[in-house]
Amino acid sequence: MTVPKSITLSKNQVEVLKKYSNRNSPNESCAILFGNNINNTITIREIFLTENIEKSPVNFTISNEELITAYSQAEEMNLEVIGIFHSHPDSVPYPSSTDEKYMEINPVTWIIFSNRHDEFKAYIYNSGIVPVPVKIM
Ligand SMILES: [Zn+2]
Numbered sequence: 001m002t003v004p005k006s007i008t009l010s011k012n013q014v015e016v017l018k019k020y021s022n023r024n025s026p027n028e029s030c031a032i033l034f035g036n037n038i039n040n041t042i043t044i045r046e047i048f049l050t051e052n053i054e055k056s057p058v059n060f061t062i063s064n065e066e067l068i069t070a071y072s073q074a075e076e077m078n079l080e081v082i083g084i085f086h087s088h089p090d091s092v093p094y095p096s097s098t099d100e101k102y103m104e105i106n107p108v109t110w111i112i113f114s115n116r117h118d119e120f121k122a123y124i125y126n127s128g129i130v131p132v133p134v135k136i137m
Pocket of ligand 1: 058086087088094095096099112
């Protein structure tokens with residue numbers, strides 16, 4: 001697994017993710033991110049909002065049905081499932097120990113939004129949690 005140089009989101013995508021997270025707060029929100037990776041630089045093209053079936057303020061789970069739909073939509077759009085987004089309504093935008101376990105299984109870039117700190121951060125698992133710079137354009 002190569003660590004991406006950066007992950008880029010548009011201002012509009014940031015707004016969509018913030019609004020969705022604020023609406024679902026105090027529970028965590030989640031989404032699947034479609035995009036492409038060119039020269040190790042990730043650009044998000046589409047956001048697939050998903051339901052947190054756990055309805056929990058400290059964890060999230062995406063249903064298998066939504067995962068299957070997301071993968072087929074990404075394929076139809078000629079995009080890759082390039083990232084996983086979730087929110088931390090009341091804590092820092094840093095992976096929890098549960099997140100870390102799933103990051104190891106799912107080595108895509110993970111974006112975490114902290115509602116409390118109004119901040120986006122990204123990480124990837126590469127024998128440990130490695131930060132990926134987030135660019136908003
Ligand atoms: Zn988390």
